[in-house]
Amino acid sequence: MKGGWTYKDKDYAISPDVFGMVDMGSVKKLKDAGKGQDYVTYMHNQLVLMVAEGNPKHIKGITDLGRPDLQVMLPNPVTEGIMKFYAKKVLENNSLWEKLSAGKECQACNGAPNVYFSSVHHREIPAGIKAGKVDVGIVWATEYKNALKEGLKVGVVTMPEKDSMKNEVNYIAGNIPGTPHEKAAKAYLKFLGSKAGQAAYASHGFIEASRDELKVRQVQ
Template sequence: MSPSWKRCRQVLLAGWLFAVGSVAQAAQSDYLPPWNPPPPGGVSFAVPPFDAIADLHGDIVDPQLTVFFAGNQFMVVHDLVEAFKQRYPQDQRVFVETLPPGILAKQIETGSLVMGNLRIALKPDIFTNGKSSIVELQKQHGWFAQTIDYARNPLAIMVAKGNPKHIEGLQDLGRAEVRVSMPNPQWEGIAKQIEASYRKAGGDALDRSIMQDKVRDGSTYLTRIHHRESPLRILQGSSDAAPVWSTEVYFQQQILHRPVETVAIPADQNVTATYTAARMKDAPHEQAAKDFLAFMASAEAQAIYRKYGFQPAQP
């Protein structure tokens, strides 16, 4: 083989490897949030992961309604808000945050949120969270004027398509070679629910293994924003299994058609959350807050929640 042909072959091989690497990198970057449709109008400029705000939605300037949603419901926001605005045309500027509920509660307490270089000092009209957390916050602070239950959601395990680590249940998450993505108990209410399921499946020993031993050795990763990080870690191959609310894996698999699968958790080991929406006593937009709370109980809103895999509030 001539030297010139060898050089040509090396160049071709290098080009092919670069192309394959670029495609793989592009495929991974395609998974980056935000995962909701953007609002219309204006100059569209989003450059993930640098300038792409996933959990702030809608109109932040002079909103006519501000809703702090538990972050795991980010997928319903677009459809829900559009339907609300059609029913209540007087309220067109709606701002929604879908952050971990522990962070949202601290935002209410301190009066503002700082995200990067941005400071937000809006008061919510509506706050949603798990029912038990709403009850506890009401005992502590007396924030809420009215509440309604609007949806339920059990836990599931998200794995990559094909289930390469052969995860069959929660006990498999204790295996040394299984990399687990877990919410941080400091600000994610779902962590306590998952730990309760660990204890049901394998006693305190399983819970300690996953939440202490594996955290120390790095095979359990504690997320700061579970509803974004955990799906991304599964999709990008950084984690093998992630306990999540069932709607989170449903959204990735059935709505976005991403390469993930659901491993069901048996009822006797599972936990089902009931979600509660609360109207703030000091809501800046009291009538809009009342309208939104009524809308959440409507057949239209309930149909949107069913579309994304949520169960009705009453079994």
């Protein structure tokens, strides 16, 4: 929809001054549409396995998701970027995707009998662990930290770089040229690269960007 977006057949009118993406290909599409100009890579994240406090099922890594004795919840591959862009690739690299998904691309549904795909957001995973219905799920490290802040009794299993995707999970922000608040948008990009901006995100479990990544660049 021009000047906004449509969600569940309802229109939401808005004219944004900045954009946020996790995929550089999408940023280039914005530029081609005249909606993208400058950008920074301002933060990183990583995939972790969320488990119950104390890890009672003795889960050691991503390959354990293939165990039939575990109740697994995963971000759905239809609407969740964490799965579409990252976790699915990791599962495929470990020869787990077909087994866990049973060939399905769906949300609020079961893949394999012991695997459930989220309805809306992987925040459903800590809720499932709290309810005793989920043993393990893939989440962002930031989601684990948020669950701890909320007092949930959860634990974490960290993974090596090839499975955590920490070197590939990039958060990108940029300004949209010609908007009413373009000057403020450019100032916001500079703030993201400041010590205060970086510290604000890091306090929630994000991984800080390098000095080079924080330079404001033009979309090529």
